Amino acid sequence: MDFDLTWLLWGLPLAFALGWGASRLDLRQWRMESRQAPKAYFRGLNYLLNEQQDQAIDAFIEAVQGDPDTAELHFALGNLFRRRGDYDRAVRVHEHLLARADLSRKDRDRAQHALALDFLKAGLLDRAEAALHKLEGSAFEGEALLALLAIYERSRDWPQAKRIAQRLDEAEQGSFTTRLAHYLCEEAEQAQRDGDTARALQLLGEAVAHAPQLARGWMALSSLKAQGGHAAAAFDALRMLCQHAPQALPLAAHALAELAVQTGRQAEALTLLQSFDSRAPSIDVTEAMASLSTGPEEARSRYLGHLGREASLVMATQWLAGEKLSDDVAQTRVQAALEQASAPLKRYRCAACGFEARQHFWQCPGCQAWDSYPARRVEEL
Structure with a gap:
């Protein structure tokens, strides 16, 4: 049987036409998908700019499916x-x-x-x-x-x-110098809880040598030495605090006064406290000086002196507690009202997040920031 070339002549154009049609169909589909993916992408951006996160996620999922x-x-x-x-x-x-x-x-x-x-x-x-x-x-x-x-x-x-x-x-x-000193102090506290006083003293010695400007190290060292019965060494540690971190003296003022009484160094403590007080009046420093006074009259004069330079409800409450008024009932009621009103003013406030607490923290419990609590109380800020 002879091969008929007519079929070949008809078959080649037909195959070409079918191939061309298929390629055009694929190209058309690819263009359609390409157009849809950017549309989904820009739609997602639009939702994102309008803070519509759920709709933005749906649009981006559609875009990812189009172009994985x-x-x-x-x-x-x-x-x-x-x-x-x-x-x-x-x-x-x-x-x-x-x-x-x-x-x-x-x-x-x-x-x-x-x-x-x-x-x-x-x-x-x-x-x-x-x-x-x-x-x-x-x-x-x-x-x-x-x-x-x-x-x-x-x-x-x-x-x-x-x-x-x-x-x-x-x-x-x-600079992580201060942060490293805080870590050493934290390790020292853990060692102290474990009963390893020698290790705690070593770590605190490293802390004050590493960052003498950090008041925490000197205060912790003083407290540990005082617990060990070394009041003079404890007082010396706070004296070093006054030298290297004088801005933190209000935090250590009461401990300084107590150690001064134990060691008979009241005059030296008063000199340190008065030096700070002459630059910037402080509630804690004034109270510490009052505790070192020779009598109630001198203590009340300390409170009045503070009030003369800086208005303070806390100091006014302290002064009234030492006064003897004619009406005992009225004095008791007024005293109770003033103490209640001044209680929030005695708190410390985080400068980073505003978290308030009765005690001073080296690391804020709210925002976890280090050294964000000023040494002064809320009323003094």
Whole structure:
């Protein structure tokens, strides 16, 4: 049977037409998907600018489905999940990015950092710590070290916190001298609770040598020596505080007065207190000087002297307590009302977050900031 060339002549144009039609169909579909992905992306941005996070997430999910290889969309989606508090989905997005073999080194480090933040925000500190350690040598190393420092402070792992702070200090990421001294003081408190007084004294000695400008070290050292029966050494520690951290004297004024009485160094203590008082009147310093007075009249004159330079409801209450009025019932009622009114004024307030407390804190319980509590009380701010 002879081959009919007519079929070939008809078949070739037909095959070409079918191939061309198929390619046009694919091109058309690709263009349609390409148009839809940017639309979803820009729609997501619009929702994000209008603070509509749920709608933005839906739009970005649609955009990612249209173009699953786009890393930037995954980063945006993961960050949105984390901001909304949907940490499980944020972790899945960033773990999916890390599983991609075609991801660049820069984007891989970025995804690792984002994953560590997911764990940190979710409160999974052990997994966050492991993720942050993987960022050593990357562009995110500085941020990772700061996050690790926050983790160790939160878990009260002071030796590890000290190690990280030393690395940050050496890397010139800021001055961590005072922070390191705080860690030494925290370790000393733990040693003291464990009954290891020698270790506590050693750590406090390191703290005051490392950061003599930190009042906490001198106060803790003085307290420890006083507990050991060394009142003179305790007084000397507070005298060093007056030299290196004079602004913190109100915090140590009462202890200084008590130690002065025990050691017979009242005159020296009064000189230190009056030197501070002449520059800036303080409630605690005035009360300490009043406790060193020779009698009630001298003590009341201290309160009046303070009131003459600075109005103070706390000092007025103290002065009235020493006065003898004709009507005892009226005096008792007025005294009680003044004490109640002045009680909030005796508190300390965090300069960073405004958290108020009856006692002074070296680290704010509210915002975790160090040295954010002034040495003066609320009424004096």
